[in-house]
C-alpha cells in the first residue's frame with residue numbers, strides 16, 4: 509500500500525471498507541436476511557470488492573513484481589493472505605451461484621444444488637470469516653489511525669482539525 513495517501517482517499521477507503529464489512533457480516537447469516545437478499549447483496553458485493561482492489565492496484569502490482577526480492581515480512585504476509593482471500597472468495601461465489609435459489613431460476617437456469625455444493629459453500633464462507641479476521645488484524649494500525657485522525661479528533665477539537673485538514677491531510681497506511 510502506498511504511504512501518505514491524501515485525506516479524501518483514506519476517508520473514501522474507510523467508508524467503502526465499513527460498507528463491505530457490514531455487507532459481509534450480513535451475508536454470513538442468510539437466515540437473518542432471507543435468501544433473496546442474501547443472493548442480491550453478495551452479487552452486489554462483487555462490485556465493491558473490485559473497487560476495493562482497484563484502490564490498491566499499485567500496491568498489488570508493485571508487490572507482485574518484487575515478491576521474491578527483499579520485501580518486508582508483513583507486506584509478504586498481507587500479499588499471501590490477500591490471495592487466499594481472493595481464491596476462497598471465488599469458491600464461495602461459485603458454490604453460492606451453483607446452489608442459488610433465486611437469481612439462477614430467475615434467469616431460467618436450473619441450479620445444480622445438492623448437499624456437496626451447500627457444504628462447500630458453507631465451509632468456504634466459514635474460512636472467509638477466519639481470513640477476514642486476520643486481514644482486519646493486519647490493517648489494525650491503519651484503521652485506528654483513520655478513526656483517530658478523521659473521526660475522533662474532529663469531534664474533540666473541531667476548529668483545530670478543520671485548520672489542520674487544509675495543510676496536512678495525509679495519513680500513513
Ligand code: HEM
Nearest residue numbers: 509521525528529532564567586590593594597640647650
Ligand atoms: C470482506 C471484507 C474486507 C474488508 C472489511 C477489508 C478491509 C481492508 C482494509 C481496512 C484495508 C486497508 C485500507 C485499504 O487500503 O482499504 C484493506 C486493504 C486491502 N485489502 Fe481488504 N478487506 C476486505 C476484503 C478483501 C478481499 C476479499 C481482498 C482480496 C481479494 C482484499 C484485498 C486487499 C488488498 C490487496 C489490500 C491492500 C494491500 C494490503 O495492505 O493488504 N480485501 N482491506
Ligand code: HEM
Nearest residue numbers: 535536538547550551600601604605607608609626630633
Ligand atoms: C460473500 C459471499 C457469500 C457468503 C459469505 C455466503 C455465506 C453463506 C452462509 C454462511 C450460508 C449458510 C450455510 C448453512 O446454513 O450451512 C449461505 C447459504 C446460502 N447461500 Fe451464500 N454466501 C455468499 C454468496 C452467495 C451467492 C453469490 C449466492 C447465490 C447467488 C448464495 C446463495 C446461497 C444459498 C441459496 C444458500 C442456502 C443454501 C442452503 O440451503 O443450505 N450465496 N451462504
